[in-house]
Amino acid sequence: MTPTGPKIPYGGDYNPEQWPEDVWDEDHRLFTAAGIDTLTVGVFSWSLTQPAEDTYDFTVLDRILDRAAEEGRRVCLATGTAALPPWLAHKYPEVNRTDFEGRRHRYGQRHNFCPSSPAYRTLATRLAEKLAERYAQHPALLDWHINNEYGGACYCDLCAEAFREWLRDKYDGSLDALNDAWWTTFWSHRYTDFAEIEPPSALTEHWRGPDHTAFQGITLDYLRFTTDALLGCFLAEKEVIRAHDPDTPVTTNFMGMFRPLDYHRWAPHLDFVSWDSYPPLDAPPTWPALAHDLMRGLKDGAPFWLMEQTPSTTACRDVNPLRRPGELRLATFQAIAHGADAALYFQMRASRGACEKYHGAVIGHAGRDDTRVFREVADIGRELELLGAEPLNARTPARAALLFDWDSWWALEISDGPSRLVKYQEVVHAYYRAARESGADVDVVPQTADLTPYDVVLAPALHMVKGDLATRLEAVAERGGTVLTTFLSGRVDAHDRAFLTDVPGPLAPLMGIRIDEWDSRQREFAQDIPELRTQARLVFEIVLPRGAETVATYGTDFYAGTPAVTRNAFGEGEGWYIATALDQPGVNEVVRRVLARHDLVGPYAGIDGLETATRVAPDGTRLLFLLNHTTESARLTAHATATDLLTGKRTEAGEPLTLDPLGVAVLRLDHKSLSK
Ligand code: GLA
Numbered sequence: 001m002t003p004t005g006p007k008i009p010y011g012g013d014y015n016p017e018q019w020p021e022d023v024w025d026e027d028h029r030l031f032t033a034a035g036i037d038t039l040t041v042g043v044f045s046w047s048l049t050q051p052a053e054d055t056y057d058f059t060v061l062d063r064i065l066d067r068a069a070e071e072g073r074r075v076c077l078a079t080g081t082a083a084l085p086p087w088l089a090h091k092y093p094e095v096n097r098t099d100f101e102g103r104r105h106r107y108g109q110r111h112n113f114c115p116s117s118p119a120y121r122t123l124a125t126r127l128a129e130k131l132a133e134r135y136a137q138h139p140a141l142l143d144w145h146i147n148n149e150y151g152g153a154c155y156c157d158l159c160a161e162a163f164r165e166w167l168r169d170k171y172d173g174s175l176d177a178l179n180d181a182w183w184t185t186f187w188s189h190r191y192t193d194f195a196e197i198e199p200p201s202a203l204t205e206h207w208r209g210p211d212h213t214a215f216q217g218i219t220l221d222y223l224r225f226t227t228d229a230l231l232g233c234f235l236a237e238k239e240v241i242r243a244h245d246p247d248t249p250v251t252t253n254f255m256g257m258f259r260p261l262d263y264h265r266w267a268p269h270l271d272f273v274s275w276d277s278y279p280p281l282d283a284p285p286t287w288p289a290l291a292h293d294l295m296r297g298l299k300d301g302a303p304f305w306l307m308e309q310t311p312s313t314t315a316c317r318d319v320n321p322l323r324r325p326g327e328l329r330l331a332t333f334q335a336i337a338h339g340a341d342a343a344l345y346f347q348m349r350a351s352r353g354a355c356e357k358y359h360g361a362v363i364g365h366a367g368r369d370d371t372r373v374f375r376e377v378a379d380i381g382r383e384l385e386l387l388g389a390e391p392l393n394a395r396t397p398a399r400a401a402l403l404f405d406w407d408s409w410w411a412l413e414i415s416d417g418p419s420r421l422v423k424y425q426e427v428v429h430a431y432y433r434a435a436r437e438s439g440a441d442v443d444v445v446p447q448t449a450d451l452t453p454y455d456v457v458l459a460p461a462l463h464m465v466k467g468d469l470a471t472r473l474e475a476v477a478e479r480g481g482t483v484l485t486t487f488l489s490g491r492v493d494a495h496d497r498a499f500l501t502d503v504p505g506p507l508a509p510l511m512g513i514r515i516d517e518w519d520s521r522q523r524e525f526a527q528d529i530p531e532l533r534t535q536a537r538l539v540f541e542i543v544l545p546r547g548a549e550t551v552a553t554y555g556t557d558f559y560a561g562t563p564a565v566t567r568n569a570f571g572e573g574e575g576w577y578i579a580t581a582l583d584q585p586g587v588n589e590v591v592r593r594v595l596a597r598h599d600l601v602g603p604y605a606g607i608d609g610l611e612t613a614t615r616v617a618p619d620g621t622r623l624l625f626l627l628n629h630t631t632e633s634a635r636l637t638a639h640a641t642a643t644d645l646l647t648g649k650r651t652e653a654g655e656p657l658t659l660d661p662l663g664v665a666v667l668r669l670d671h672k673s674l675s676k
């Protein structure tokens with residue numbers, strides 16, 4: 001249940017409590033000028049709404065919401081529990097986290113409360129309850145925004161005790177089960193009492209930081225525990241909101257590919273997903289696209305909200321490049337193309353002081369409406385008016401799926417061997433990018449997802465194989481589909497214990513191969529893969545075909561001529577195994593062959609920097625988004641007759657279609673979709 005309305009909500013984080021009310025007048029004038037209809041408020045106002053433990057004061061928040069309502073704007077109301085007031089941390093030191101090195105923090109910063117602290121839980125929940133009681137019926141209320149960007153871990157004694165409880169529950173009170181799962185006979189670690197278990201930190205199992213652990217089992221369980229502990233904080237707030245407000249949708253803002261929290265465990269508890277997009281510097285456009293698709297996949301393809309992006313620059317990085325003219329618009333339509341039903345910014349008005357004073361904002365310190373950024377924001381506002389309700393609730397049906405699995409991510413990156421250089425996101429992104437650049441829409445789904453709608457399932461770096469996944473992947477191939485997996489897949493079970501069978505474990509029958517050995521080398525070393533006219537790096541698994549045919553081989557070393565890529569006929573379909581980290585051109589070639597087998601290469605594939613994505617409205621109307629990520633015009637030939645919703649221009653199939661540099665077209669195709 002994503003909040004609904006007549007158009008895509010447009011606006012963002014707004015902190016009028018930092019300003020006198022005459023500034024608010026100016027804000028609302030500018031909001032109207034820019035087509036801004038949605039404001040996220042109260043994210044950091046705990047010290048204002050509760051100045052002391054027994055004092056609540058909603059005067060300012062009342063005025064903010066009332067004013068929004070008078071102006072016809074809707075509010076995404078935050079519970080504000082992500083930044084503690086000083087009195088709280090001072091009075092209850094337990095709310096301050098203990099870090100990985102064992103240092104108890106003192107008051108400061110934000111996003112830093114201990115998830116196991118009863119004082120935090122009680123006070124945060126009480127605040128959420130007061131807000132729900134007061135504003136559930138407020139005409140401005142559009143949705144609830146609990147806390148902000150949950151993340152991080154705590155290693156205090158309260159968390160240690162909560163972890164032991166979590167383990168008792170997980171292992172049904174059986175230390176034998178736990179000892180077996182963590183393989184504790186290794187290095188004399190057999191536990192005889194739950195009380196002996198310590199959180200895995202720099203003081204216990206770790207060295208050289210959070211990724212180097214003596215026992216992957218305990219570290220994995222602590223990551224899962226932390227996910228659940230923070231989720232518990234969210235759920236406690238959600239419960240009290242629901243007691244006073246049975247209907248208004250509830251969310252919290254995620255962070256896309258954020259390693260510390262397994263969002264698949266959270267997603268069922270949110271009414272809709274929202275997330276904050278701050279792509280890494282110089283990331284290719286497929287990087288935020290992957291994050292959007294991951295966020296959409298959290299709730300089975302339901303539309304999500306873009307809760308934050310910067311209109312111009314970030315502030316927290318060492319170097320904060322400016323979004324060039326046109327880039328904000330492109331990023332905004334990219335989000336919508338991938339399933340976003342809201343386009344919100346951080347932030348509406350720049351903070352005057354503190355660490356985000358140089359962070360981009362719709363309204364800068366001088367309060368002008370004639371800046372380039374303001375004009376671009378206002379232009380996007382007008383285009384969203386034009387789009388109206390068209391994209392709202394439209395789905396993004398895809399016939400290719402990519403499995404994304406936090407357990408595999410964690411297990412791979414906390415593993416000693418085969419290589420510390422393999423990064424889960426990089427491997428996953430390489431395959432995602434290849435599929436998207438071939439013009440295929442891709443659903444990014446959890447490993448528990450129903451795989452029956454898909455012709456192609458990409459499962460890169462599927463290090464951990466759980467439950468009946470191998471059987472479900474075999475079923476995809478049985479009925480004619482293609483499953484692709486890569487090096488370092490099928491290695492460990494849900495407890496990070498190696499399978500006692502040939503590598504790739506439960507995936508071996510589908511792949512028709514056996515692996516006994518693997519080599520790993522520094523990043524600079526490249527191995528030739530002659531058949532694909534590319535190179536490969538990092539890890540080189542030595543594949544013995546057991547039914548599979550060889551697609552490409554290693555060019556050098558004692559394993560020269562042995563398979564680097566294989567294809568195995570399985571049922572009506574195929575299993576592809578990529579035994580090494582192919583450079584991107586090699587990944588592109590392999591993925592394109594797989595997609596071609598299912599006729600999934602898009603009509604505009606191969607046009608440099610052109611991204612396509614389709615959304616299908618509930619009535620079957622198809623919207624094709626064309627996004628030109630280059631600074632050159634893109635000249636295409638229309639593959640179908642369509643009307644551009646942003647210009648009203650109609651193009652017949654076969655006619656030329658030009659996109660400006662960084663240009664966008666939202667084409668309503670003449671023919672509706674019959675499926676989905
Ligand atoms: C995050 C937070 C915001 C703000 C922005 C700055 O996304 O949620 O409060 O700090 O970063 O980029």
Ligand code: ZN
Pocket residue numbers: 097098114115116117154155156157158159160
């Ligand atoms: Zn703690």
